[in-house]
Amino acid sequence: MKKLFMLSLALSLPFAVFAGQINIVASSTDIADIMKAVAGDKANVECLMKGTQDPHSVEPRPSMVVKVRNADIMAVVGMDLDMWANSVIEASRNSKVSKGGAGYLDMSEGIDKLDVPEGKIDARLGDVHIYGNPHYQLDPKNGIIMADEALKKLVEFDPADEKYFRANHDAFVKKLGDGIGRWNKMMEPLKGKKLAASHSCLLYFFNAFGIKQAGYIESKPGIPPSPSEVIALEKKIKDDGVKAVLVDQFFDMSEPEKISADTGAKTVVISTCVDGLKGTEDYIKLFDYDVKTVLDAVK
Amino acid sequence: MFDLLLWPFIACVVLTGIHAYLGMHVIKRGVIFVDLALAQTAALGTLAGFAFGITMHSGASYLISLGFALAGALFFAWARPLEKIVPQEAVIGITYVFAAAAAVLILSKAPSEAEHIKDMLVGNILFVKPEEVLKTAVLYSAIGAFHFIFRKKFWLVTDDCDEACREKINIPFWDFLFYASFGAVVTSSVGIAGVLLVFSYLIIPAICSTMLAKSLKNRLLISWGLGIACSLGGMALSVYKDLPTGASIVAVFGIMFALFLAGKSIMMGRRTAE
Numbered sequence: 001m002k003k004l005f006m007l008s009l010a011l012s013l014p015f016a017v018f019a020g021q022i023n024i025v026a027s028s029t030d031i032a033d034i035m036k037a038v039a040g041d042k043a044n045v046e047c048l049m050k051g052t053q054d055p056h057s058v059e060p061r062p063s064m065v066v067k068v069r070n071a072d073i074m075a076v077v078g079m080d081l082d083m084w085a086n087s088v089i090e091a092s093r094n095s096k097v098s099k100g101g102a103g104y105l106d107m108s109e110g111i112d113k114l115d116v117p118e119g120k121i122d123a124r125l126g127d128v129h130i131y132g133n134p135h136y137q138l139d140p141k142n143g144i145i146m147a148d149e150a151l152k153k154l155v156e157f158d159p160a161d162e163k164y165f166r167a168n169h170d171a172f173v174k175k176l177g178d179g180i181g182r183w184n185k186m187m188e189p190l191k192g193k194k195l196a197a198s199h200s201c202l203l204y205f206f207n208a209f210g211i212k213q214a215g216y217i218e219s220k221p222g223i224p225p226s227p228s229e230v231i232a233l234e235k236k237i238k239d240d241g242v243k244a245v246l247v248d249q250f251f252d253m254s255e256p257e258k259i260s261a262d263t264g265a266k267t268v269v270i271s272t273c274v275d276g277l278k279g280t281e282d283y284i285k286l287f288d289y290d291v292k293t294v295l296d297a298v299k
Numbered sequence: 300m301f302d303l304l305l306w307p308f309i310a311c312v313v314l315t316g317i318h319a320y321l322g323m324h325v326i327k328r329g330v331i332f333v334d335l336a337l338a339q340t341a342a343l344g345t346l347a348g349f350a351f352g353i354t355m356h357s358g359a360s361y362l363i364s365l366g367f368a369l370a371g372a373l374f375f376a377w378a379r380p381l382e383k384i385v386p387q388e389a390v391i392g393i394t395y396v397f398a399a400a401a402a403v404l405i406l407s408k409a410p411s412e413a414e415h416i417k418d419m420l421v422g423n424i425l426f427v428k429p430e431e432v433l434k435t436a437v438l439y440s441a442i443g444a445f446h447f448i449f450r451k452k453f454w455l456v457t458d459d460c461d462e463a464c465r466e467k468i469n470i471p472f473w474d475f476l477f478y479a480s481f482g483a484v485v486t487s488s489v490g491i492a493g494v495l496l497v498f499s500y501l502i503i504p505a506i507c508s509t510m511l512a513k514s515l516k517n518r519l520l521i522s523w524g525l526g527i528a529c530s531l532g533g534m535a536l537s538v539y540k541d542l543p544t545g546a547s548i549v550a551v552f553g554i555m556f557a558l559f560l561a562g563k564s565i566m567m568g569r570r571t572a573e
Contacts, residue, residue: 059543060425087426223407
């Protein structure tokens with residue numbers, strides 16, 4: 001076993017060295033896009049997930065383990081969102097990129113986390129989401145923090161190319177910063193207004209643009225709402241004049257459509273990640289798309 | 300690549316060993332979905348424990364899930380004398396939907412994300428850990444030995460209740476032992492391989508072997524061969540086409556079953572023509 005592993009390691013090592021490229025594996029499409037932006041052509045970035053896959057439930061394939069086995073840097077969302085990625089890392093037996101290894105990058109490190117359970121953590125929470133809401137990529141300001149993390153890790157790995165990475169990083173952050181200015185301006189009319197959402201995966205989007213949250217269709221992701229929850233949400237939508245229900249691309253449309261028919265609020269499907277819907281091919285286009293889609297609906 | 304699949308393959312061999320045998324009992328008893336019902340009952344136990352503050356994947360959590368599976372076994376054994384009025388298959392189906400619905404109700408009151416908790420109960424064959432495989436192998440060997448020692452009684456109770464009655468065998472007791480040992484097997488196998496794969500290992504080799512051989516021994520040997528062949532075929536498919544491993548193995552099992560069925564029906568057609 002060990003011999004085989006060493007052999008495969010020995011065989012893969014020369015490639016990594018001669019190609020002169022850093023092998024980066026990202027668990028989510030957003031992270032892959034940001035890593036690509038900062039690493040430029042010094043790295044080969046692979047993504048384990050497609051944007052059209054629900055990050056909670058990804059069916060692992062053997063090729064994922066092979067990719068991670070050859071990785072120099074493995075970047076994950078963290079906060080227990082992509083627990084499957086940790087299983088992949090474990091199966092790859094690549095200690096460089098496992099938790100605590102030099103190549104492991106948890107993108108949530110520097111994030112200002114929302115919905116973190118307060119006070120003493122109840123034993124009932126077990127080891128599930130004690131870190132708070134992990135869908136932080138939907139606040140574009142967090143994209144800057146993620147780019148910072150990417151830069152830090154890349155420089156650590158390859159200090160000789162620091163200048164190159166820094167230039168890439170700065171260009172990306174500038175472009176994203178321009179975007180944030182543009183989106184904030186566009187979303188100005190929605191500031192302080194109330195909208196409803198499919199579930200808490202859209203929390204950071206609301207927070208980013210100062211939109212107030214009128215309620216979630218599923219208060220527990222994956223568990224259909226009880227009748228009284230639906231009635232309460234519909235009443236809230238009518239009473240507060242909520243104009244739209246934002247729905248993530250994975251959500252089943254039957255419930256939002258029913259609520260829309262009952263209340264007159266529009267349903268708006270937005271993408272929670274890069275490549276989740278057509279027109280969201282990179283991190284900046286993701287917000288261009290989502291912001292425009294929401295604004296078109298509530299106009 | 301091959302060392303990556305070494306432990307999953309060993310896990311498949313271990314699964315084949317006991318499931319192919321128990322599968323023959325299950326088919327003979329006509330309780331095809333009993334594994335789903337017991338696995339769901341065990342999962343309900345884990346969730347109920349979780350709701351009362353017991354950490355998942357701990358010893359206490361395992362004991363509770365085993366306790367629930369045993370309660371399910373007791374229920375099936377208790378309902379069997381009524382078989383003529385209430386078919387066992389109905390009891391099993393009802394147990395399954397009830398346990399699945401109860402799990403949804405518990406999750407709806409759980410304080411954290413339900414999706415995660417559901418995923419945590421179902422294993423993935425690609426990620427089995429060596430120590431998990433070894434632990435499971437020890438457990439299955441013990442249960443296998445138990446079944447081997449008392450094979451006459453187990454088969455009499457499975458085959459022919461009237462005959463068992465005449466021999467003054469305590470049928471509910473042996474029924475309970477059967478379902479209890481079965482529940483213990485399924486609880487751990489679902490934890491490492493997932494529901495679909497466990498059902499396939501249990502039913503498909505056993506049912507294919509009945510098309511080929513008559514004696515129990517030959518059937519068992521054929522089942523083991525088929526189980527291992529399909530595991531290898533599924534893993535090869537998974538590697539070369541880059542598909543999820545568990546689902547690939549199940550697909551290969553399904554195709555093999557269809558081929559067996561086609562072959563058998565052609566042979567039977569010939570025999571009637573003659």
